[in-house]
Amino acid sequence: MDASQASRTDTAGEAHAEQPGRRVPVYAPSLIGRERDYVLECLDSTWISSKGRFIAQFESGFSAFVGVPHATSVCNGTVALHLALVALGIGPGDEVIVPTLTYVASANAVTYTGAKPVFADCRADDWQIDPADVARKMTPRTKAVMAVHLYGSAADLDSLAALCARHDVALVEDCAEAIGTLYKGRHVGGHGRVSAFSFFGNKTITTGEGGMVLTRDPDLHERIGRLRGQGLSTYREYWHDVVGYNYRMTNICAAIGTAQLERVDDILQAKRALAALYREMLRDLPLTFQADGPEVTSSYWMVCILTRTPAERDALRTKLARDGIETRPLFPPVHQMPIYHQPGECHPVSDDVSARGLNLPSWPGLSLADVTYVCQSIRAFYAAAAARADEH
């Protein structure tokens, strides 16, 4: 799938946007490699729990893919973040700066430690955490800054790393949405002290549920590994010298992950082609795509667009839903939720972007016909709006 194919179907243009019964989900995992074979191997060998060959294989394979030497697999991305923060020694009385425009797990992981998430606004063009606002939110209690690489693009890592170094706080990367994203040609996940990935069913590669913690620091890695497995001591059986967790990944999940990793380059290529196709086919409409910083090579986890107004976003989503096309709104900013809201707190850029943004169907197995269908439906929406404006 590439942009040249896009213009060919564009001019063909005879398909009708409304095709009863047609459904285009916003996401579906691509499980067409050796996932099934490897899972059956787990069942046949009885290695279905958290020991077995796929655990080590997936950890070393993922570590090599990202280019960070130490990897710890865990049972989801949220606990990957929690483990990273606990291993850094973050706890009650501490503050961690997180973007408000993110999935709620980024903030929840901070709350689990007893520390307080302090929200920062995002930038208007790439929607990533705004380093200028992070600088304003630094206090003597700040222990870490969480860079969330949103929707497959990447945060401004150089500015954040410089800021963290100046204040002597840890930079944590939430890479749940950024498998395969590059910053200055290097994978995200190796630019801070520690990073967390997610392999939920709609992430770029999946294990069903799963996560990974990566670090270059061997001592931190050792703590992360011990905390993952109930804080087991290294010198005595069933002897636990810290209160740890059971956050282990199963061999079955790692088996799926191993098969996914064999195809990660193909998946990323398909997603980048998809993003290019949407840009090409929707080029002349009054829509704004998420921008990427100058140092960023996005993996386009989700293709995101902004409409001109919140009402237009909602009307467009309704039209797409009527055509069987599933979309998602951008995340509501976490500071708006009653569980996190503080009186007087305001993040105008995140509020605005969130209210006008939506995710288009973005999974790697989408056919050219599917993308064409989605784009025709969007074009029909704007054509109808223009016709209505002309009547008045």
Ligand SMILES: *Cc1c(COP(=O)(O)O)cnc(C)c1O
């Ligand atoms: C998906 C996601 C997570 C959490 O991952 P789970 O595997 O669902 O627990 C954390 N942060 C962000 C930004 C995410 O998108």
